[in-house]
Amino acid sequence: xxIRTVLCASMVPLALWAGSVTAQDYPTKQISLAIPFAxxxxxxxxxxxxxxxxxxxxxxxxxxxxxxxxxxxxxSNRVAKAKPDGYSLLLHHIGMSTAPALYRxxxxxxxxDYEYIGQVADVPMTVIAKTGLPPDNLAELIAYVKKNKEKLxxxxxxxxxxxxxxxxxxxxxxxxxxxxxxxxxxxxxxxALMGGQIDLMCDQTTNTTQQIKSGRVKVYGVTTGQRIPSLxxxxxxxxxxxxxxxxxxxxxxxxxxxxxxxxxxxxVAALQASVQxxxxxxxxxxxxxxxxxxxxxxPEGLAKHLKAEIDKWGPIIKKxxxxxx
Ligand code: ASP
Numbered sequence: 056x057x058i059r060t061v062l063c064a065s066m067v068p069l070a071l072w073a074g075s076v077t078a079q080d081y082p083t084k085q086i087s088l089a090i091p092f093a094x095x096x097x098x099x100x101x102x103x104x105x106x107x108x109x110x111x112x113x114x115x116x117x118x119x120x121x122x123x124x125x126x127x128x129x130x131s132n133r134v135a136k137a138k139p140d141g142y143s144l145l146l147h148h149i150g151m152s153t154a155p156a157l158y159r160x161x162x163x164x165x166x167x168d169y170e171y172i173g174q175v176a177d178v179p180m181t182v183i184a185k186t187g188l189p190p191d192n193l194a195e196l197i198a199y200v201k202k203n204k205e206k207l208x209x210x211x212x213x214x215x216x217x218x219x220x221x222x223x224x225x226x227x228x229x230x231x232x233x234x235x236x237x238x239x240x241x242x243x244x245x246x247a248l249m250g251g252q253i254d255l256m257c258d259q260t261t262n263t264t265q266q267i268k269s270g271r272v273k274v275y276g277v278t279t280g281q282r283i284p285s286l287x288x289x290x291x292x293x294x295x296x297x298x299x300x301x302x303x304x305x306x307x308x309x310x311x312x313x314x315x316x317x318x319x320x321x322x323v324a325a326l327q328a329s330v331q332x333x334x335x336x337x338x339x340x341x342x343x344x345x346x347x348x349x350x351x352x353x354p355e356g357l358a359k360h361l362k363a364e365i366d367k368w369g370p371i372i373k374k375x376x377x378x379x380x
Contacts (some may be wrong), residue, residue: 081141081318085116088308089134091127091210093240097259101176101306101339102146110337112325116310117144123239126215128154128161131309134165134179139170139313141322146175148306150215152364156372157215165361172308172322173352174360175330178259178344180221180278180302181267181289185251193275193295200255201231208234210244210253217304218244219255219279223375228297248272259304260286260343277343285343305364307357319354327352 088109090102099121106117122130127150137143151165182193190196200207209226211218218241226232233255238244241258248256249271257278264285266272276292277283278301292300308326310319328347329335339346350356 060314081321082113082115082299084142085118086113086141087120087143087172088117089120089122089130089145090343091122091124091130091145092216093123093238093242094121096212096240096242096245097178097217097304098148098306099240099242100261100342101178101308101344104335105146105175105276105329108329108332109325112328113321121240124213126150126154126157126219126237127214128158128215129143131165132163134309135168135311136196137311139315140310141310141314141318144172144309144322145169145309146306147309148178148304149217149220149364149368151307151309152361153215153368153372155365156369167311169309169317170314171313171354171357172319173326173330173354174347174357175306175308175326175352176339176344176346178217178261178304178342179283179305180217180259180304181263181286182221182225182255182257182262182275182277182278182292183248183267184255184273185248185253186271186273187251187368188254188273190275191273193290193297196275197229199227200233204231204233207254208236210236210238210241210256211248212239212241212244213237216241217302218258222255223301224300224302225257225258227375228300245272257298257302261339264342276300277336283343285341307358307361309357323353338360 062152088102088106090099092098102119106119109117122133127147134143134145154161190199209222211222236253241262244256247253267274274289277289278292280301327349336346
């Protein structure tokens with residue numbers, strides 16, 4: 056009897072509150088878009104471009120908030136625990152699908168703790184190095200790394216970051232382990248690379264395009280099947296003999312579980328308009344990224360892809376013996 060009273064008392068206001076929200080009631084104030092990595096990096100760049108067009112669509116400011124740390128899991132946890140009112144959103148990438156296998160003490164569940172809004176964009180990666188590194192192409196790089204593996208290091212944005220996964224793949228393909236140095240994002244890692252404190256990195260084109268074009272870093276290949284128009288002078292890894300080294304970083308938008316349906320619907324409509332926006336597409340396109348098609352910018356499109364990616368990465372990570380306590 057007592058238990059029933061408690062349940063009723065806590066559930067009725069929530070039901071009333073959720074049921075009473077209409078599309079007209081939202082948004083009435085600015086919306087936070089959490090970025091799980093440092094400012095100035097690839098996720099931040101995508102998020103800031105998206106925030107401009109989402110703000111126009113929603114007629115409210117979407118503010119980017121950098122919440123870096125622990126390979127993106129701090130921001131993911133924060134949004135999972137946020138009030139489900141549509142004012143705390145998360146932009147995250149492939150790391151959302153690798154976190155369950157990589158982190159033994161994950162405090163959120165990617166499959167149950169969110170309302171999915173939709174996918175945003177796919178971003179290729181590049182294998183880059185500090186300008187002083189002697190090798191001038193991929194074949195030379197492989198030989199050089201194998202010979203000097205004790206002396207070299209590879210920067211990344213923490214366990215589960217795209218740069219971490221791409222770096223692992225590279226090391227396993229060339230069968231040479233080198234020391235990895237984690238940062239809060241690849242923006243600070245890029246500064247370290249350009250300053251010569253680290254030697255190598257595998258990072259998204261949204262962070263590397265300008266540096267490659269201006270000669271501030273060396274590039275050894277793009278991780279796509281075909282060359283990308285924005286970096287057409289850079290050969291693919293496959294072209295240089297490393298077949299199957301294809302990495303594309305997918306991104307999605309999340310709200311916390313229980314966000315009312317009219318709010319989710321409004322966010323989905325704004326996201327769909329954003330991924331079709333010519334300016335958004337061309338601005339991220341100049342950085343090698345590709346906005347997703349409208350059918351992927353949906354809760355179902357994100358849910359399906361996330362689940363498939365969790366199923367794909369779990370066994371690979373477990374086999375590699377990678378995890379954080
Ligand atoms: N997305 C990360 C960042 O924005 C980098 C990564 O995942 O490797 O810094």
